[in-house]
Every structure is written in C-alpha cells, then in structure tokens.
Amino acid sequence: MKKTLQFIALIILAFGLVACGTQNTTNTANTASTSNSTGGSEAPAEAQTGLDAIKEKGKIVLGTSAEFPPYEWHNIEGGKDEIIGVDIEIGKAIAEHLGVELEIKDMSFDGLLAGLNVGEMDMVIAGLAATEERAKSVDFSQPYYSGKEALLVREEDKDKYKTQDDLAGLTIGVQLGTYPETYANEHFNADIKALQDNNNIVMELQNKTFDAVFMDMDVCEKFASLQEGLAVIDIGAEGDEGTSVAVKKGNTELLKEIDAVVADLKSKDQVKTWIQEFSDYAGE
The missing domain is CATH 3.40.190.10 (Periplasmic binding protein-like II)
Known part of the structure; x- marks a missing residue:
C-alpha cells in the first residue's frame, strides 16, 4: 500500500x-x-x-x-x-x-x-x-x-518485447532532453513521445497512451517497485x-x-x- x-x-x-x-x-x-x-x-x-x-x-x-x-x-x-x-x-x-x-x-x-x-x-x-x-x-x-537503458512496460506486455526490432510501430515515452530520447530517435522504428516529467510519462504508460517507456534501467526498476503492474525489460540497448x-x-x-x-x-x-x-x- x-x-x-x-x-x-x-x-x-x-x-x-x-x-x-x-x-x-x-x-x-x-x-x-x-x-x-x-x-x-x-x-x-x-x-x-x-x-x-x-x-x-x-x-x-x-x-x-x-x-x-x-x-x-x-x-x-x-x-x-x-x-x-x-x-x-x-x-x-x-x-x-x-x-x-x-x-x-x-x-x-x-x-x-x-x-x-x-x-x-x-x-x-x-x-x-x-x-x-x-x-x-x-x-x-x-x-x-555507468549504467544502461531499459524498457518499462505494463505487466501484461512483459513477454512481447525482447529486442529493439520488436518496438516497430509502437508509441514509446521518453524524458525530454535525455540520452534515452536521443537513442530512441536514432535506433527505434517507433513513434517517440518526449515529456518533461518522468512521473507523467509513467502515468501515460499506465493509461495505455504509451506502449512502453524507455529510460535508465535503475529508474525503470524503481518505478516498477513503486507501482504494481509494471515490468522492466532489457532489450540490449547501448549504455550512455x-x-x-x-x-x-x-x-x-x-x-x-x-x-x-x-x-x-x-x-x-x-x-x-x-x-x-x-x-x-x-x-x-
């Protein structure tokens, strides 16, 4: 609780x-x-x-x-x-x-x-x-x-995405002005949506506006621990x-x-x- x-x-x-x-x-x-x-x-x-x-x-x-x-x-x-x-x-x-x-x-x-x-x-x-x-x-x-980036998804989608190729056509949330935003735009064949606030980004994931969120793995893990129904996926993205x-x-x-x-x-x-x-x- x-x-x-x-x-x-x-x-x-x-x-x-x-x-x-x-x-x-x-x-x-x-x-x-x-x-x-x-x-x-x-x-x-x-x-x-x-x-x-x-x-x-x-x-x-x-x-x-x-x-x-x-x-x-x-x-x-x-x-x-x-x-x-x-x-x-x-x-x-x-x-x-x-x-x-x-x-x-x-x-x-x-x-x-x-x-x-x-x-x-x-x-x-x-x-x-x-x-x-x-x-x-x-x-x-x-x-x-030095860390690495990962994908934060809804629990029901945790088995859908294993590599970056699996993200084609999805809507991915990222934080504005960050390394994950740059990386996602360069490497993902997806619709990248950048917002200023990570809390709002995760809320949009829960509301199903975003299919996934791309951010630092430690941060992904923390949001997943704060709220039930979220999971973290390592898709092999390069670190910063x-x-x-x-x-x-x-x-x-x-x-x-x-x-x-x-x-x-x-x-x-x-x-x-x-x-x-x-x-x-x-x-x-």
Whole structure:
C-alpha cells in the first residue's frame, strides 16, 4: 500500500508544480536549502559560479530535476517534502569537501544546462549523461556511474518485447532532453513521445497512451517497485557515456575539486552503495 501511496504522491506533486508554475520553498535539513523553478532566461544577481565566488557565498547551488528515482526525487513523508537520492548525496559530499552549504534548485530537466550557463546554479547533478553534444556547452567531471537503458512496460506486455526490432510501430515515452530520447530517435522504428516529467510519462504508460517507456534501467526498476503492474525489460540497448557532474564551461578550478570528490567516492564504491540504499528506500 505504501508503494502505491508514494507513487501517487509523486504524481500529485508533478501536477501541483505544473498548476502552480514557479514555486519556491526552503528546506534547511541536512544543511541544504531547496527551491523549485521552471527556469528562466535572466541570470540571478549571484551569477558568479567560480570556486572563489562559491566559497565567498558560503554555498554551492546544485541544479537537478527531482523526478528520477533513485538518483533524485521528492520524498513526501509526514507532511514534509524533501529532495533525496544518490545525486543529492554526491552534491552534499562536494559541498562538505568545499566547506560550504548545499542549496538545491529543482527544475525541468531540459532547462538545466541553460540555467547552468546563465549562472542560476554552480553545478548540475541529475543522472546526466556526458554526451559529446552536451560537452560543447558545458564541462563534465569524470563519470561517477555507468549504467544502461531499459524498457518499462505494463505487466501484461512483459513477454512481447525482447529486442529493439520488436518496438516497430509502437508509441514509446521518453524524458525530454535525455540520452534515452536521443537513442530512441536514432535506433527505434517507433513513434517517440518526449515529456518533461518522468512521473507523467509513467502515468501515460499506465493509461495505455504509451506502449512502453524507455529510460535508465535503475529508474525503470524503481518505478516498477513503486507501482504494481509494471515490468522492466532489457532489450540490449547501448549504455550512455557515463553519468557525470556538469559545470559551466571553463570552470576548471571547481571541476578539479569535483573530480577529487568523485574519485574518492568511486574508490570506496560509495555511489553503488547509495544506489542500492536509495533503491531499497524508494521501494518501501
């Protein structure tokens, strides 16, 4: 029952954000403040995102899109809305390493890199694949995780699709601006429909608007654990270039510090541990 309630809460939150437009909240738990934004073209007053500026401000702003469990999502418990997940823990580790607080800015995925480049945030951690195209506009840390993509389907369809060829003529849901969207458009002979919010994408799958959803396998597995009637299929899709932290182009001092944190986390297998922990937590 808890799985169903938590999934419904995610969907309600997604609709609430769409209905309310821009919404700002503050959460000081775990030394992190949180704000929600639909993005914008104007740079804030604190547009300097270099390492010295971050230390002077005493905080580092993390941009993310919090509907991507187990990497980041809104955990609503006891009337409290908190953004949690693997990427948030990485952000906390970077902030601790720099000796500053972490502020989380939540916005639509397709607006993150534009927001980074106009100074709305200092870094982006959002299950972001370090593609060659994205690397033209931002700089990436070394990958902190390499996964693979999979298909999320309704339980009754789990035996229908085994390879990419089986997807011909289907309607496939993907998240706008992601590696799965690019891959699906290049490799699937199907009608690819891109939406901003993963919760809405999964809802359309359940409503039978979409025949399947294509996304990161960890995320597929998490949605399948949150809601009965869904199944995950490995269709042999190629993985992305690795999931990395993004910073503004030329922000080399900050990137060097982030790389040091990522290397330390990887040496301890901490990222894999967090993935397992938050996968288990989201499925409770």
